[in-house]
Amino acid sequence: MQIELYAEDWLTSAGLVGLKRLFPDETENTPFGLKFDSEILEEVTERYFDYLLNNFSVAERQNKILTQALSRAERNPDTFKDIKKQVQRRMTEELKKVERYFPDIKETKELQETIEIVKKIKDKDDLPLLQEKKEVFIKILRMKQIHEKITLNFVKTVIMQPLFGQVSFLNVTHNKRSTEEHKEIMIKDYITPTILEIKWLDLLNEEEDIGALLTYLEENKDYKPFREWLRLFKKYDSVEQIKEYMEKEVPPCILFDNQYGTGNYEEMIFTPLGISLNKSLNFSWDLNKKQSVPLSALGRLILFMVPIGTAVYQRKIGFGAQSVYENFYGFLYSNDLFGDICQMNNQYKMKRLDENPFEEVIYDVLLESTEKAGKKQKKEMLLIEFHSNYESKKTLLDYYHMPNYVVDFFLQSGKTLRWIHLFDYREAFVRSILEGRDPKQVLFRYMREVIDSSRDGKNILMAVLERRRFLLLKKGVTDVKSNNKVVYHIFGQGQELRKALMGAQQVRESEAEGTYTASSDKKIRGLAYRLLNAAKARHKQNFLDTAYRMYLGVNLEIPTVLLNVLHEKNVDFETVSSAFISGLLSNEKLSEGEKEE
Incomplete structure (x- = not known):
């Protein structure tokens, strides 16, 4: 039986992209979704587990991390001691898992012996030995029996449970079961109900004999919806009566109209967007507390594909020591052909896994889609990122709408944003742009960091320019480059004042004859801090x-360009103040080449 499903929103699109990744050749893209033969459902479980084991392999993840760490130790021997501790810690953590499930196999003993040797390594000259033991460690983790057990438990805990809780094989009570036993549970809970419902739909459309329909329900009455229907349909006299009941009394699936809602869309189905039954009548179907949002078995299976259809990565939240890393799921959606959505998300996933900077990932995806559509047809996109924690009932769901002016910004600035050197601030800056918000608060925080860390103020200038570019594009201004001349001029005025202040300070130091005076840079940073506080408060x-x-102190006339602070005729207050402070903190002169870049 041919099944055609429509991707009407980002959630169904993510699920169908996941199914497409499992069956790239057996499914056919339609303009608005996916078409496939129902026979492939028999193979979903095998493909599903193969994908999880191959794409979330603990062995390959550890290999990548440790290889990078040892490479750093080779380049910088002073880091050897800390990196050796990291290698030993990671090996010990994995050993505990291996000992728990495979206490008596020879590989466990080999891993124990390997770690004992690693513990005795003290000197950086033993780096080759540490690299050798790392290879032994990875070889043991790649062993099929160990690989499947450790990777599967990792996937269940870190990738799947945040989205689905502990339903089906995700329950912790199944952790000691084999991979094949996990597959059997998935078949029972997800695949069999889907196949039963699809065959019922096929019979309902094709069969004219009520006896055949009742026989099918009788043979599969272990399935709860069928058992209830069978008890009712035994009283009917014709197929038409059954069809009428199904159309009027059984609600349609919330995801796919051509399927029946035999279950409920609740938390254990998809935690980020589900809601517990009986919690609110507003989320009940026809105000029936026992029927929240109707969902078919096929719809439930497609939702189970979301971790495969999205890109899974770690995202840093916060700044510096107060930051934390959380697992996020990312997906790009647009009102485009489904095949283009698949291609766009495949590229997004690949770029994310390669750990490219966030802004460059967005730039590369937008550039390719824009070139494909033609420059006159820029695509508006939606980036969805979500993090969920089933145990704490917590979900973070970010929708980043990218209208044309945001697309233009990234196409122009995707490569130059890297000059905002500190990663935390650059990513926060980019996310403010994606949200359509003025990133001035991130800019002010970045300026405070530059002041406190004694960095050169030229680091601030790029953030000032990119903020101004965004605000101009949002207003519809296309000639951004000519509008930036005033920013460079204000930056230069700040630099000129810095030179004068430093010269005056040197004179005072020479006249002090040994008396302590604060350094000129320290004094200037104190003044910059005072200016920053006024800028943040819009005073x-x-x-x-x-x-x-400051100008009177060095007998200089204040430049007229600073009068923009009051009337904001040509440039806004935040741009004037930020560019001026940037120049005040900068010793480095901008070359024409840097200005052009």
Whole structure:
């Protein structure tokens, strides 16, 4: 039987992209979804587990991490001690898992002996030995029996349970079961109900004998919906009566209209968007507390494909020591042909797994899709990122809508954003752009970091320019480059004042004759901090008064361009203040080549 499913939103699209990744050749893209023969459902379980084991392999993940760590130790021997501790810790953590499930096999003993040797390594000259033992460690983790057990438990805990809780084979009570036993549970809970319902639909459309329909229900009455229907349909006299009941009394699936809603869309189906039964009548079908949102077995199976259809990666939340890493699932959606959505997400996943900077991932995906569509047909896109924790009932769901001006921004700035050197601030800056918000708060925080860490103020300038580019594009201004001349001019004025202040300080130091005076850079950073506080609070007069006193202190006339602080005629206050502070903190002169870049 041919099945055609429509990707009407990002969630069904993510599930269908997952199915497409499992069956790239056996499924056919339609303009709005996917078409396939129902026979492939028999193979879903095997493909599903193969994908999980191959794409989330613990052995390959550890190999990548340790190879990079040992490469750093080779380049910088001073880091050897810390990296050796990291290697030993990771080996010990995996050993505990191996000992738990395989205490008596020879590989467990070999791994124990390997770690004992690693513990005795002290000197950086033993790096070749550490590399050799790392290879032994990875070889043991790649052993089929160990690989399947450790990887499967990792996938269940880290990738699947946050989205589905402990339903089916995800329950911790099944952790000691073999891979084949896990597959049997999935077949029972997901595949068999889907096949039963699809065959019922086929019979309902083709069969004219009510006896054949009742016989099918009788043979499969262990399936709860069939058991209830059988008890009712035994009283009917014709197929038409059954069809009428199915159309009027059984609600349609919320995801696919051509399927019947035999179950409920609740938390254990998809935690990020599900809701517990009986929690709210607003989420009940026809105000029936026992029927929340109707979902078919096929719909439930497609939702189970979401971890495969999305890109799974770690995202840093927060700044510096207060930051944490969380697992996120990312998906790109657009009102485009389904085949293009698949291709776009395959590229997004590949770029994410290669650990490219976030802004460059967005740039590369947008560039390819724009070139394919033609420059006159820029695509508006939606980036969805979500994190979920089933145990704490917590979900973070970010929708980043990318209208044309945001697409233009990334196409113009995707490669230059890297000049915002600190990763935390660059990513926060990019996410503000994706949300359509003025990134001035991130800019101010970045400026505070530059002031406190004694970095050169030229690091701030790129963030100032990119913020201005975004605001101009949002207003519909296309000639961004000519509008940036005023920013470079203000930056230069800040640099000129810095030179004068440092010269005046040197004179004071020479006249002090041994008395302690603060360094000129330290004093300038203190003044920059005062200017920054005025800028953050939009105290224009305070900012201008502070600047006046600085210019008067070195007998210089305040430049007229700073009057923009008050009237904001040509440029906004935040741009003026940020560019000026950037120049005040910078010793490095911009070359024409840097300006052009």
